[in-house]
Amino acid sequence: MGKQEPQWWLVSSHGAILFYIAVHPGCTIKQIAEEMSLTRRTVWGIIGDLRRKDMIKVRKDGRRHHYTVNLDATFTHPIMEFPMKDVIGKLTREYSPSTKTDFA
Numbered sequence: 001m002g003k004q005e006p007q008w009w010l011v012s013s014h015g016a017i018l019f020y021i022a023v024h025p026g027c028t029i030k031q032i033a034e035e036m037s038l039t040r041r042t043v044w045g046i047i048g049d050l051r052r053k054d055m056i057k058v059r060k061d062g063r064r065h066h067y068t069v070n071l072d073a074t075f076t077h078p079i080m081e082f083p084m085k086d087v088i089g090k091l092t093r094e095y096s097p098s099t100k101t102d103f104a
Contacts (some may be wrong), residue, residue: 025068
């Protein structure tokens, strides 16, 4: 059996989930977990962190929560801060399968 290459990510799990939500507005924890091969519990914890930083918005539909990026927030990182629009605004405009990205 051949040696497997180690897997690594350019961004953290928090950043990866934030970018996923930017491209898939209205997604649920279940969708994120399945697409990113993470447990729902892991995604739930990261979603909580992003919500506390006001980086994502939530829309409740019965028992389901649907998430979208808050483009009016500040993208916070340990060494930098930028307006969210500057960091991922282009993703939401160009790569999103849906143009509806703002949930009140």
